[in-house]
Amino acid sequence: MAEPVSEPGPRAALPLYLRVAAVLRDDLIQRRISPGSRLPSERHLAHRFHVNRQTVRGALQLLRDERLVVTDRRGTFAAEQDQRGGSPAALRRSFPGGPRAADALVRAALAWEAPPVALAARLSLAPGEPTLVHRHAVLAPSGVSLQRSVSWFSRPALAEIPQLGRYRRGAERYQQQPDLRLLYHWMHHAGLRTTHRESVGVPQDPAGRPADRAAGGATRLSVHRVVSDQHGHALEVTDIDVAARTGSWTYEFSG
Numbered sequence: 001m002a003e004p005v006s007e008p009g010p011r012a013a014l015p016l017y018l019r020v021a022a023v024l025r026d027d028l029i030q031r032r033i034s035p036g037s038r039l040p041s042e043r044h045l046a047h048r049f050h051v052n053r054q055t056v057r058g059a060l061q062l063l064r065d066e067r068l069v070v071t072d073r074r075g076t077f078a079a080e081q082d083q084r085g086g087s088p089a090a091l092r093r094s095f096p097g098g099p100r101a102a103d104a105l106v107r108a109a110l111a112w113e114a115p116p117v118a119l120a121a122r123l124s125l126a127p128g129e130p131t132l133v134h135r136h137a138v139l140a141p142s143g144v145s146l147q148r149s150v151s152w153f154s155r156p157a158l159a160e161i162p163q164l165g166r167y168r169r170g171a172e173r174y175q176q177q178p179d180l181r182l183l184y185h186w187m188h189h190a191g192l193r194t195t196h197r198e199s200v201g202v203p204q205d206p207a208g209r210p211a212d213r214a215a216g217g218a219t220r221l222s223v224h225r226v227v228s229d230q231h232g233h234a235l236e237v238t239d240i241d242v243a244a245r246t247g248s249w250t251y252e253f254s255g
Helices: 016-029 042-049 053-065 117-123 155-160 162-169 183-189
Strands: 069-072 075-078 106-113 131-139 145-153 195-201 220-228 234-243
Touching: 016 042, 016 053, 042 053, 053 069, 053 183, 117 145, 117 234, 131 155, 155 162, 155 234, 162 183
Parallel strands: none
Antiparallel strands: 069 075, 106 131, 131 145, 145 234, 195 220, 220 234
């Protein structure tokens, strides 16, 4: 039975291969496709989702990267439990935000504006030249800020990553809860080998004491993240302010 993956709303902005992968991922995780069983052929999947075979190949490659499927000369099979090596969420780094987040606690928005002058050269921009900016906030039920971040994207990022280019052209359209959670996969799919560098510190006041404290007295931490490509060009610069009691990071480096 044909199962088109086109749909209205923000999810429709995602590339087709990501939407096909999402449906198959759910089938695999919910075991509608049993571990060790063979997936339908590319031709069958292309008919099921009303897409071309190249789109199906992109979806299957993503699922291979997540270790949910394996491919050999016989075809593509659902991975056995011991082949998965962890949950998909743990294997794929995610950029924050997106419509699946709880609206009461998360706010995310895009803008098109010039970065601080000190960042312009790092982002390969002329002073005053605008770029795509992502702002993300996590709030406690009381409304107190638990985490706030702002991400600035460089000229190379907008040129090399088609999905970001799409947001660039429609920044006004996608202001409410933009879904950039797959940003780092988009970078990989564009052929970019990335290095993530994060510096963590405790903001201090002029007297050298920890600056603002979070709800309940927890010290706040500041995180400065720079994601660069294999040529050393910055793709993303992010500043994060977070309550130390609720924050945690997993550091992942690439050469």
